Amino acid sequence: MIRRVGGLLVAAALCLSMPAHALPTPVSPTDPAVAAQWANPFARPDEPTDVGVELVEADAARVVLSVFNNSGETVSDLTVTPRRADAAATVGDARRILALGRDAYPYFGTARPLGGELAAGERREVSIPVDPLALQPGATYPLMFALTGAVGQQGVGQLGTERMLFTTTAGERQEAQVPDVSLIVPLTAPVDIVPGETGRAAEDPPLILESEQLADQLAPGGRLNDLLNTYATATTTGPNAAELSQGACLAIDPALVDTVARMAEGYTVSPERPSLTKKAQRLRDSWGSAGESDPGEPGRGAADAQEWLTRLSTTAGAGCTVALPWANADLNAVAATEDEWLFREAVQRGPATLQAELGAAPSGNVVIPAVGYVTEQAATALGWADQTGSTVLEDGMQATWEAAVARRAPQQAGADHSSLESPVLPEEPGAPVPQTPVQVLVADNTVWGVPQVDNIARLAPGINAVTYPGALGALLAATGPEPQTAGYSNPDARFDARLDSPLARALTAGSAVRLAVAEQTLPADWAQSPEPVLILPASLIDAPTAAALLTATAGLLAEDAATPLPLDQAVTPAREQAETLDAQPLSPPTLGVTRFGSPYADPAVFSDTEVLRASQQARYTDDLTRMMVNDRGINLTRYGFTLPLRRDVLMSLSATSRSSLGHHEAAVAATDRRLDGNRRTLQDLRGSVALIPPGNVYTRASESSPLLIVAENGLPLPVDTELVHDGPPGATVDVPGRVHIPAHGSITVQMTADLPADQDQTQLTLWLATRDGSPISTAVDITVQTRTGIVGTYGIALLLVVGLSLALLFRLGRQRRGNRQRP
Incomplete structure (x- = not known):
């Protein structure tokens, strides 16, 4: 008892004093500095994984298990023993028991010896009845199937286990107040477009993917194909489909849909992208060179992409959809870059993309953070998610960009850009207060210092948090092919979810939903009403887990144990809630005081270094966009040209696989590769706008002779720049106020100079800058020979x-x- 109370006190202290903070650089989950944040070292300790047991099949009366031997030695005297704990009262208790040792399962069933030996690499199935475990009806039990045996010459000992939650069939139901349920099924996948893409006139650029992993998921038997089939069948022709479709919604990644639509038009698979710029090369240097880069191979998934997109359009048109952030990006990391246009691309374009590609408008002003919480910095930026009056679908984001540039242009007039240091740009306005409130879905333990009524909390003016059960969210996150560690979950119950089989985790998910609904069910005579249960599984959910959740939800609706709640209603505060929230004062943020966010250390949070790199690239992309000029004769806008570069940064901040213990390092490496590739492209684009100095020494015939220098532009749009200089005291250079360089062209710039007469030579530094002072080109040094020197x-x-x-x-x-x- 003392240990339990101590744990609760520690958890309470952590909740108040240990919000998630980014590390300076990415750290491997095996590093001692963070290993305990990924998995409690005292949770399921010393559990072997090379000899174990996996769930193959389960029903109300029995389970079928597969005993495997991957140890490399023969195993003998194998016995499987079913065990159970007491029925769990809450999802939090169930999650904690799943992380405890064998002693937490004191009730034994009938042991089942396998007989004989199990050779290395061999498997054997065994059927185990659950009746001897004396399970009571209508309860949820943590079950454990423990394997014992002798490996090689060792004695008989404890081997692996298989654990799950198991809900028994309910008996006679009492009159009660049942909660509303709303199930949200994510539809996302990593998109491996080769970084460095830029926009083209009139059409999308050719799609180049690094691999066929997305095509494999879209093909029959692939994860995305089967997941869509499972959802569509359950909400149209499955048991109790009519009610289920009211309370179910498909959360779709717009980056995935956009990429699949491009795949349907044909694509190429290649590890690299052809260079955007061709550097000058002497003929003799080109002899024996490889020439052009590898063009890649034609993709094989175009037909599957088109077929999948057609089925998705049909499903979207028949039910509820909502947009995930672009590329399922971590909105907290995006907000930390402090780049307005990056955040707007993350939350503002998605609904328009889904409507354009699928023909059905998704629910508006709903944001679903992949990590289950938002920081205060992200909350203030969520005003950009307001779709009220959005013109992105009709005019694209470029019209909004041009309008913003036009508004800020007068503030930038008259700035002095003659020095080498860039001027401080005028402060950009923050996100506006939404005309219609923006609703963000977060775990219920991630808000504590703001006004809250039931499951609605006010994070900022016009920004409401709609909470879902945190324990349920953490348990569901640990399902699917890449089980995740929720950053908001209690670290005491964190363990490597891969110790249990995917099917066992899927059944656990279905039982957890039933337990969460039972937890909220209230007696009929209570004045209090039950809070709704929002079910939000892992980002990379697979078809078996989705089937378990859909089946459990449909069963609850059929049994009148819950009522369906459409997502639009689930995220809209009732009038009484809204009035109560409006009456409570919202205190402004206080330095050093955290009011909401992750209550515990989040080991998957993006590091400071990664955020800094993303921020630098986003800002340079903004500079690159500002320096170009739209041309009526060119069917390409400057924002459209740089849009794919922003998307590269968003994809580098994707949270899809980031919180998976088994895939975290691969996700970190993918972020690094994408940022590196995007950086190289930005450098190439920067290098294509340059000054060409006239040799080492520029000799003037007289003091009135002009200085000439060539400015070139390799971009597909004209560039409006200023020529900025720096020189010794007494040197005055009269430069043109504006240098307009045509697209894919060059221009000779003429300057006059008043240079010190007492010096034979004068050193000048010249570079090109945007009209607001941001440097564009690399600075060049020229030496001017004066008349005295001549x-x-x-x-x-x-x-x-x-x-x-x-x-x-x-x-x-x-x-x-x-x-x-x-x-």
Whole structure:
């Protein structure tokens, strides 16, 4: 008891004092500094994984298990023993028991010896009845199937276990107040477009993917194919489909839909992208070179992509859909970049993309963070998610960009850009207060210091948090092919979910939903009403887990144990809730005081280094966009040209696999590769706008002679720049106020200069900058030869010529005298 109370006190202290903080650099889950944040070292300790047991099949009366031997040695004396704990009262208790040792399962069933030996690499199935465990009807039990045996010459000992939650059939139901339920099924996948893509006129650029992993998921038997089939069948023709479809919604990643639509038009698979710019090369240097980069292979998934997109359009048109952030990006990391347009692309474009591609408008003003919580920095930026009056579908984001640039242009007029340091740009306005409130779905233990009524909390003006059960969310996160560690989950109950089989985790998910609904069910005579149960599974949910959740939800609706709640109603505060929230004052953020966010350390949070790199690239993309000029004769906008570069940054901040213990390092590596590839492209684009100096020394015939320099532009749109200079005291250079360089062209810029007369040479530094002072090109140094230097040089040259002439005449005279003296 003391241990339990102590744990609760520690958890309470952590909740108040240990919000998630980013580390300086990414750290491996095996690093001792963070290993305990991923998995409690005291949870299921010393559980072998090379010899164990996996769930194959289960029903109300029995389970079928597969005993496997991956140890490399023969195993003998194998016995499987079913065990159970007491029925769980809450989802939090069930999750904690799943993480405890074998002693937490004190009730034994009938042991089942396998007989014989199990060779290395061999498997054997065994059927175990659950009746001997004396399970009571209508309860949820943590079950454990423990394997014992002797490996090689060792004695008999404890081997692996298989654990799950198991809900028994309910008996006679009492009159009660049942909760509303709303099930949200995510539909997302990593999108591996080769980084460095840029926009093209009139159409999308050719799609180049790094691999066929997305095509495999879209093909028959693939995860995305089967997941969509499972959802569509359950909500149209499955048991109790009519009610289920009212309370179910498909949360779709717009980046996935956009990529699949492009795949349907044909694509290429290649590990690299052809260079955007071609550097000058001498003929002799090109001899024997490889020439163009590998063009790649034609993709094989176009037909499957088109077929899947058609089925998704039909499903979306028949039911509820909502947009995930673009590429399922971590909104907290995106907000930390402090780049307005990156955040707007993350939350503002998605609904328009889904409506354009699928033909059905998704629910508006609903944001679903992949990590289950938002920071205060992200909450204030969520005003950009307001779809009220959005024109992105009709005009695209470029119209919004141009309008914003036009509004800020007067503030930037008259700035002095003559020095090497860039001027401080005017402060960009923050996100506006939404005209219609924005609802963000977060775990219920991630809000504590803001006004809250039932499951609605006010995070900022116009920004409401709609909470779902945190324990249920954490348990559901640990399902699917890549089980995740929820950053808001209690670290005491964190363990490597891969210790249990995917099917066992799927059945656990279905039982957890039933337990969460039972937890909220209230007696009929209570004045209090039950809170709704929002079911939000892992981002990379698979078909078996989705089937378990859909089946459990449909069963609850059929049994009148719950009522369906459409998502639009689930996220809309009732009038009484809204009035109560409006009456409570919302205190402004206080330095050092955290009011909401992750209550525990989140080991998957993006590091400071990654956020810094993303921020730098987003800002340079903004600079690159601002320096270009739209041209009516070119069917390409400057925002459209740089849009794919912003999407690269968003994809680098995807949270889809980031919180998976088994895939975290691969996700970190993918972030690094994408940011590296995007950086190289930005450098190439930057290098394509440059000054070409006139050799090492520029010699002027007179002090009034102009200085000439060539400015070139390799971009597909004209560039409006300023020529900025830096020189020694007393040097004055009169440069043009505006340098307009045509698309894929060059221009000669003429300058006049008043240089110090007492110096033979003057060093000048020149570079191109945007009209608001941001440097564009690499600075170039030129040396200007003054008139005094010219005279001095001519004098020295004349003396040298005279001296050489006299020496030559003297030598010729001596030679002639010598010839006359010879006989």
